[in-house]
Amino acid sequence: MPDTTDRRILRQLLADPGAPNSVLADRAGVTSASLWRRVERMREAGVISAIQSRIDWRALGWEVEVSLRFTLDKTNPRALDEFIAAAREVPEVTEIQTFLGSVDLRLSVIARDMAHWQEIYRDRILTLPHVSDSDALMLISTIKDSAELAL
Incomplete structure (x- = not known):
């Protein structure tokens, strides 16, 4: 401790x-x-896992950030594994999270602009396997982004 x-x-x-x-x-x-x-x-001891650099993607021209929530068709026992494997192949996916509850997974996706987002969505996101429902939330602003807790 x-x-x-x-x-x-x-x-x-x-x-x-x-x-x-x-x-x-x-x-x-x-x-x-x-x-x-x-x-x-x-x-x-595993208290510190890494000291990382954080890239400001907007400063590099990636203006669109979208959070996608997915519910999978659970009739296939391999649905989760196959979905994750396919999502990992999408270069613009910056984060994949799994959840308990009505939403199974969340992907964070970045794009240069709206035209690029439409291309990613049409060609890569809509082709992900075993999706029964999805919801997209476009990031407008980040109010708090911190891993800090009172130490």
Whole structure:
């Protein structure tokens, strides 16, 4: 279980994951060597799985984001596996999630513009197997996007 110092380090990593270790250590009130040891220990314990870069797709010209919810035809016992395998082949799918309840899966899809979205939808999404129902939600704005919790 992370102690108070580990939680300070985690807060700094969440706030600025690209900061150099020396800066993170200073902000967390530890030495660089201590920061490194603690981060490595938390990685080994599975507390930290990765330190990632986040790409702003809109800045690269991908203007359309759509969340698609699917309910699958469950008469085929392989429906979920076959759907996921096919969805993984769609390059514009950035996230696949499964759920319990009336919705089985959610895909996050990005497109350069509406014409590109229509092409993706017509040629790749409508051809996904075992779909009994779907719903599309187009992203207008992101109000909060954070993995932070009080540490």
